[in-house]
Amino acid sequence: MTAAAHLEDQPLVTRNDEDGIATIILNRPTKFNALSMAVLEALLSELTKLEEDRSVRVVVLAGEGKAFCAGHDLKEMREDTSREAMQELFGKCSEVMLKISQIPQPVIARVHGIATAAGCQLVATCDLAIAVEEARFATSGINVGLFCSTPMVALTRNVTPKKAFEMLVTGDFLDAQTALQYGLINHVVPAEKLDETVMDMARKIASKPAVSIAYGKQLFYKQLEAARAAAYDMAAETMTCNMLTEDAQAGVDAFIAKQPMPAWKGR
Template sequence: MATENNVLLTDTADGVVTLTLNRPDQFNALSEALLAALQDSLAAIAQDDSVRCVVLAANGRAFCAGHDLKQMRANPDQRYYEQLFAQCGRVMQSIVNLPVPVIAKVHGMATAAGCQLVASCDLAIAADTAKFAVSGINVGLFCSTPAVALTRNVSAKKAFEMLMTGQFISADDAAAQGLINHAVPLDQLDAQVDALVQTICAKSPVAVRTGKGMFQRQRVMSLGDAYDYAGQVMAQNMMAEDVAEGIDAFTQKRHPVWKGR
């Protein structure tokens, strides 16, 4: 089932929701309207237990060119900017906090908040022709909010180099640095993303949702707290019917039939 609100297209099939940025003439810049549409869609997905995975894609030549600079210049007010960046931050955190994996499907350029969007996703596959940058510094604006997501993906020195120079890195470099998972030929991008989606959807919904939440939460904990938390989560996970089914299927040498509970 496909729906649209002009700036964001939504397609749902077999538990997979594809959100497609749809401002191709503006290189999918994150306008207020697009951020609001993303937030609304993510909020709805978070409440839908039938969703197994989300793919974030884009139309046009670019994946996302970051914030809409023309819209920003038309509103020269600090309070406006604070609200805009807070709105963007909520979208990024909604991706991280979503109970199912989000895969960025990056076919073209991702800059500034567009790079932040890729970094906020759980997984990312890009065409080997795609390029990435946090280029605000080139117009006198340090990419402070993109830096939050970037530094949680790549090393501190690489992130600082990108932020200070504003230079593009290739998809191969982005994969080597951990910003994306894989760089593949453009004509293989759809197939690679589909294969990853199907791999995730073949797993127990309980394990996937448990794992997404656990992985993100433990990242900000101390080592001891992380192990305490992980032990509690794993013990609770062991009580799920899917775990009993999975272990029985393994010992009986058959494919499991997941019940999602």
């Protein structure tokens, strides 16, 4: 068996858990972690499991090999160009993206190499993103005649409209510093600092009360798409529910009494 064949026999998505942090790894390195239908299904399965896993407080999404994710598998797409196949593929991809936003745990993208097309969409969809200095980002579908319509949904919720449109119609690559300026990612670090920086952020979030984080994440995306008055209504209801939790009441009591914060109970 060749090395490439051996790699293709490995799980398409792997998961490692440590101290309340689940690292989900796209494991198709010979294909730059391209999102085949099988990869999307495996990723959706892991995300769905995480939704009810109270032991996990933070999720890290990473890629094996030289790239974070090169987007959809174009060779697979050409094998069946029927309308039904295309609808199934892009529908599954949208389901994965929505699930990232729906799970209660914050998701941090750990980005190295390239993140192109649907790979850039993954970065934009994650709640947070940390990239190495050498990382490159693009919605490059237009270069092969395919406007990145589904990546556009996530992109335009991170990047200003004119910058997003420029990315979409030129297909040009952004370096990591430009992606940082555009608001696509949170931090840029040297390659040797990537894991340390990602885990420092993950541990910091994991130390906070999970129930409050879950309430906050759910509200964050709902209020972004609501009118201002409706957003305040939703926020007031969320604050009410949050304040009624045992963690919030214990935390406020400790603050008033100038005592150390209690051990959080979790979701």
